């Protein structure tokens with residue numbers, strides 16, 4: 315058995331229930347959801363609107379509590395990550411970048427490290443400059459304000475901030491949303507090279523099929539309150555379900571799928587330790603809210 319097969323998953327979600335509201339207002343978003351992500355994977359999380367994709371990312375980040383079940387990240391309950399600990403273990407790129415508008419680029423990137431108050435300012439500054447360079451920005455961009463940046467630059471700054479503490483796990487919420495096709499291709503290329511160089515494990519939510527096919531080593535489909543099917547893009551497309559047919563086989567999907575075999579990255583090439591494990595189909599046993 316290879317080393318990566320034996321090591322604990324980076325993300326391990328077991329028997330997850332997510333419930334909002336109470337009484338008549340109660341809404342079950344996830345019901346006995348199971349999901350694992352192993353080191354080096356880029357897992358695309360797809361599903362209809364309101365199926366709880368963003369909530370699942372927030373649970374991996376420890377920002378949202380589950381009603382029941384386990385969300386473990388790097389072997390620890392995500393809820394215990396704590397604000398300071400989280401940035402060194404999990405980086406999150408929020409939709410639209412979400413920069414602090416009153417802070418410069420440098421201040422935005424340095425923010426998680428500065429908040430820790432453990433490093434002197436010059437080291438924080440150096441670390442932020444390294445990350446800016448890593449995402450393809452120039453030293454002169456450090457003093458700019460968010461309002462002066464293009465959409466693509468905002469994403470890069472937000473990515474630099476997510477990576478400031480070298481987290482092994484990167485969560486991306488709609489990484490290419492709002493970018494034009496060129497900007498989107500450039501950002502995908504950047505994510506691909508960072509994944510390879512830094513040996514990152516990535517979970518991303520995306521509605522963009524070009525992004526999905528260009529980046530993901532595995533797709534997990536959220537439907538019927540759980541991960542209904544997971545596998546390579548090709549395997550998932552072959553699964554019969556109304557959401558999958560609508561999502562992948564509509565005109566948009568057919569267009570994006572043309573280069574599927576040309577552009578889907580070879581997981582072994584992306585990360586030499588990646589063992590290519592995927593679960594072709596996950597069918598958890600159904601339980602009621604009390605686990606019976």
Ligand SMILES: Nc1ncnc2c1ncn2[C@@H]1O[C@H](COP(=O)(O)OP(=O)(O)OP(=O)(O)O)[C@@H](O)[C@H]1O
Pocket residue numbers: 334335343361362363364365366367368369370
């Ligand atoms: N804190 C909260 N309190 C109450 N309801 C919430 C909360 N957070 C999310 N929800 C609800 O949970 C559901 C799932 O939300 P989520 O944002 O994860 O959906 P999504 O799958 O990311 O959808 P989309 O693709 O439209 O962004 C939605 O109906 C949302 O309104």
